[in-house]
Every structure is written in C-alpha cells, then in structure tokens.
Amino acid sequence: MTAPVRLLFDHLAWADRRTLGALESAPEVPERAVGLFAHVLAAEHVWLSRIRGEEPALPVWPSLDLPACTALAGANADGFSALLDSLDAEGLERRVAYRNSAGQAFESRVVEMLLQVATHGCYHRGQVALLLRDAGAEPAATDLIAFVRGVPAAVRQG
Secondary structure: OHHHEEEEEEEEHHHHHHHHHHHHHHHOOOOHHHHHHHHHHHHHHHHHHHHHHOOOOOOOOOOOHHHHHHHHHHHHHHHHHHHHHOOOOOHHHEEEEEEEEOOOOOEEHHHHHHHHHHHHHHHOOOOOOOOHOOOOOOOOOHHHHHHOOOOOOOOOOO
8 A cells, every 4th residue: 555545535534533523512503513523434435335345324415413424434444444454556446436415427446546535525524613613612623734744733823
C-alpha cells in the first residue's frame, strides 16, 4: 500500500472519531449535523462495499443516531484498514464496476474510489463543524496537519 493513501485513511478514521466526540459532547446537537455525519459514514460504507464487490447494507443518506454512527465508524475504519493491508500497486489500479445511488453504471479504479472517500469526508466534516459552531458547541479540529502534527492547527485571533 502506498504511504500517502494509508495516511489519508489513518487521518479519516481519526477525523471521524474526533467528529463523533464533538457531536457527543455538544450541549445541543443539531439534527442536520448528525444527518450529515451519518451520510459521511454511510458513503464510506457504500464505497468500501463497492470495492469489495458487495451490496451496501445502507443507503447513502441513512437515518442514524450517534450510537449507530459510532458503530459504523468503527466498522468502516476496520474495513478500510484490512482493505489497505491487502492492496498493492496493482490492486490500486484495479477497475471496479458499480452503480451509483441513482442506478447509473460506472467503472472506476480503486485508487480513485479511495480518494473520493477521503475527500468527501473532509468536505462534510467541515459542514458538521460549522453547524456545531453555529449551535454554540466546539467543533473538532480535523485538518490533516492537525493529525500529522498531533496538535490542532493555528486558530483565528480576534
């Protein structure tokens, strides 16, 4: 497995755990934030299922509560870790045929699918952070550099 892809998925699992922590510790959790985060996790599950050649057990926009999100985040992290352990350069280039949530047929390389998962989650975790901040809660810092450094990135002054 290539180091950059592994780094992205180590970050993804960490960012999912931190986002869950922020949602669980919020005094009042915006329903939309939980819905967006459930979507992040379900999309991870759907892409992992596609790569494995399996039918996803969840739709891309499920209704999940926080305990279900916690369980799904753990299953996704374990699944991607096992997948990445099994992939070599040839495996990353393997083409996978699948249907999207609208039923359209596509074929993508595994590496493209993995990059989609990593970037999609970043996008929506940012939305969750904004919703938490708007609700008066403290969102989790989930930037890649915060993961790599082990400390949050700089904060805005004033």
